[in-house]
Every structure is written in C-alpha cells, then in structure tokens.
Amino acid sequence: MNQIIRFHATGGPEVLQLEQSDPGQPGAGEVLLRHTAIGVNFIDTYHRSGLYPLTLPSGLGTEAAGVVEAVGEGVSHVAVGDRVAYAGGAQGAYSQQRVMNAAPLVRLPDDVSDEPAACVMLQGMTVEYLIRRTFAVQPGQTVLWHAAAGGVGQIAVQWLKSLGVHVIGTVGNADKAAIAHRLGCKHVINYREEDVVARVNEITDGKGVPVVYDSVGKDTFNISLDCLAPRGMFVSFGNASGAVPPFAPLLLAQKGSLFFTRPKLGDYVASRSELEASAAALFERIGAGAVKVQPSARYALADAARAHADLEARQTTGSIILLP
Ligand SMILES: NC(=O)c1ccc[n+]([C@@H]2O[C@H](COP(=O)([O-])OP(=O)(O)OC[C@H]3O[C@@H](n4cnc5c(N)ncnc54)[C@H](OP(=O)(O)O)[C@@H]3O)[C@@H](O)[C@H]2O)c1
Numbered sequence: 001m002n003q004i005i006r007f008h009a010t011g012g013p014e015v016l017q018l019e020q021s022d023p024g025q026p027g028a029g030e031v032l033l034r035h036t037a038i039g040v041n042f043i044d045t046y047h048r049s050g051l052y053p054l055t056l057p058s059g060l061g062t063e064a065a066g067v068v069e070a071v072g073e074g075v076s077h078v079a080v081g082d083r084v085a086y087a088g089g090a091q092g093a094y095s096q097q098r099v100m101n102a103a104p105l106v107r108l109p110d111d112v113s114d115e116p117a118a119c120v121m122l123q124g125m126t127v128e129y130l131i132r133r134t135f136a137v138q139p140g141q142t143v144l145w146h147a148a149a150g151g152v153g154q155i156a157v158q159w160l161k162s163l164g165v166h167v168i169g170t171v172g173n174a175d176k177a178a179i180a181h182r183l184g185c186k187h188v189i190n191y192r193e194e195d196v197v198a199r200v201n202e203i204t205d206g207k208g209v210p211v212v213y214d215s216v217g218k219d220t221f222n223i224s225l226d227c228l229a230p231r232g233m234f235v236s237f238g239n240a241s242g243a244v245p246p247f248a249p250l251l252l253a254q255k256g257s258l259f260f261t262r263p264k265l266g267d268y269v270a271s272r273s274e275l276e277a278s279a280a281a282l283f284e285r286i287g288a289g290a291v292k293v294q295p296s297a298r299y300a301l302a303d304a305a306r307a308h309a310d311l312e313a314r315q316t317t318g319s320i321i322l323l324p
Pocket of ligand 1: 040041042043122123126147148149150151152153170171172173176215216219237238239240241242263264265266311312313314315316317318
C-alpha cells in the first residue's frame with residue numbers, strides 16, 4: 001500500500017502521521033508519480049504549524065524527484081518512464097506515490113540524479129529568482145545573506161561566488177561558519193556572538209551593502225535594515241524565526257530610501273516558460289560544477305516528524321530529504 005504523511009490538526013512535528021492511501025489514477029492534466037526522493041523545506045514547517053493555513057486534514061510537501069508511472073489526457077511535456085522533479089503544486093510530496101497536476105514537473109537532465117534534484121528544485125529555483133530577478137546581483141558587488149549554511153543559503157553562496165560576487169554570510173554556530181567559508185563566503189559572521197551591523201560596516205568601509213537576503217525574519221529585521229546602503233534592497237523571503245511584524249513605510253525613508261520586497265517562488269515560476277528557464281539556469285550551474293548539492297541528512301518517510309524537529313531546532317545544514 002502507498003504510504004503518505006498527513007496531519008489532521010496544526011501543531012508541532014508530532015502532528016505528522018504516517019497513513020496508507022490509494023493514490024488513484026491520473027485524470028486530465030495529471031500524472032501518477034513514484035517518488036524516489038522528497039525535499040524537506042522550512043515552508044513545510046509553516047504549513048504544519050498553521051503559520052501558512054491549509055484546509056485539514058492535509059498532505060504535506062511540494063518538492064520531490066521521481067518517475068512518471070502514468071499520464072492523464074492532455075499531458076505532453078512528460079511521458080511514462082521519465083525521470084522528473086518538481087517544486088510547487090498541491091501539498092502531498094511526503095508520499096511514496098501520488099497523483100498530481102503535471103504543470104510543475106520538469107524532466108531531469110542525465111547529470112542530475114534524484115537525491116540532488118530533490119534537494120535543489122525548490123531551494124535552487126528560489127536562489128535563481130532571488131539573485132537574478134528580484135535583485136540582479138552584479139559581479140564585484142558585496143551582498144549579505146542570512147542563514148548562509150542552510151539549504152537555500154548553501155546553494156546561494158556557491159552560485160553567487162561563481163558569478164564573482166562577494167558574500168557576507170551569517171550563521172548560528174562555528175561548524176556552520178566553517179561550512180559557509182568552505183562554500184565560498186568571503187566573510188562569515190556568527191550572528192549569535194558578533195555584532196552583524198558593526199562587522200558589515202567594517203567590511204564595506206561604512207558604505208553598507210546594496211542588497212540583503214533575509215529569510216530569518218523577525219530576529220534579523222532591524223539588523224538587515226541597518227546593513228543596507230542608501231537605496232539598497234531589502235529582500236525578505238522567509239520567517240525562520242517568526243514573521244516580520246508590520247512596520248511604517250517611513251522607516252524605509254529614514255534608513256536611506258530603501259526598497260523592500262517580500263517575494264515567493266510561485267510568483268516567479270508562474271508560467272511554463274519561467275519555470276523552464278529557472279530550472280534550466282539551475283541545471284546549468286550544477287552541470288558546470290559551480291553548484292554542488294548532496295543531502296546533508298536523509299530520513300525515512302516515516303521519520304518526517306524528526307526531520308521537522310531537527311530543521312526547526314537549527315540542527316541541520318544544507319538540504320535534507322525523505323526517502324520513501
Ligand atoms: N520566499 C521564497 O520563495 C522561499 C523559498 C524557499 C525558502 N524560503 C525561506 O528560506 C529560508 C530557508 O529555507 P530552508 O528550507 O533552506 O531552511 P534552512 O536555511 O536550512 O533552515 C533555516 C535556518 O534559519 C536559521 N534560523 C535563524 N533563526 C532561526 C530560528 N529562530 N529557528 C529556526 N531557524 C533559524 C538557522 O540557521 P542558523 O543556525 O545558521 O541561524 C536554520 O538552520 C526559510 O525561511 C524559508 O521559508 C523562501
């Protein structure tokens with residue numbers, strides 16, 4: 001029988017339950033997929049906790065790699081037997097098999113195997129749009145990236161370095177600092193011990209950075225504001241420490257005519273052409289050897305709750321996956 005993770009009430013990791021379910025057969029526009037590796041992302045914890053509300057009971061997860069087992073009417077961009085991966089669509093990736101809308105699927109190149117694919121689709125396409133389209137970072141610029149040793153962070157550091165960008169990465173402990181250095185951060189700041197604003201000022205000769213990528217949210221909001229150069233861009237793309245509270249637009253004027261944006265992946269891969277271009281850019285960086293990704297931890301599907309607990313306790317580095 002097909003195993004899936006579902007939850008019937010929001011709460012801590014313990015609400016995630018292993019259940020049995022018949023995936024059924026694909027209807028028009030759908031495929032039946034057999035998953036081989038499933039991505040675990042911080043956003044899954046927001047859905048589980050209720051920060052991002054879902055109708056319950058619900059499956060969980062929007063990223064995986066696998067093989068197409070059957071296709072419904074009208075599906076032409078993938079075929080039975082194709083190796084594919086996706087980031088997006090309905091919840092339900094935490095499963096051995098599922099029927100899903102075919103729209104988010106992309107075929108995997110031969111040089112990208114299933115486990116790395118399940119690590120990079122969501123986090124890697126996020127990096128793609130953040131550094132090329134939300135703010136087009138230029139070679140020689142210095143940028144600030146919080147949680148640089150995390151899943152998104154590790155991909156970002158490698159990609160930016162390959163473009164000749166100087167990355168100041170923040171991390172929560174010494175082991176993560178070593179990882180961030182090894183992957184290419186020019187400067188690493190342990191934000192639990194050091195004064196980030198003072199260090200960024202020192203590194204940039206008091207000028208500040210043109211862009212801050214902040215996925216930590218509540219705890220780093222004021223710090224990020226004070227690290228920006230006049231007319232800099234605040235890219236607030238996550239809430240690992242909690243959501244940023246409301247603030248007055250006047251604050252952006254007081255801090256130097258700053259720009260503020262709160263982007264999300266779905267809006268940057270909304271059309272088939274954008275999705276394919278984003279995935280192609282990511283696969284190009286992987287193929288060139290500029291971005292290397294392997295899961296830092298693998299959990300059985302049945303241990304999804306433990307994966308969530310580790311992620312929320314800041315125990316993980318890089319990307320983590322579930323094996324169905
Ligand atoms: N907007 C989008 O399109 C989009 C897409 C993908 C991901 N995201 C966001 O990007 C962020 C990173 O996602 P990820 O899946 O790669 O996770 P991750 O970075 O592997 O894990 C989150 C990291 O945030 C840091 N953190 C700081 N304060 C924390 C706190 N109070 N609780 C927990 N973690 C804290 C921790 O690193 P340190 O210990 O080093 O501080 C932790 O390892 C998340 O906020 C996620 O929601 C946004």
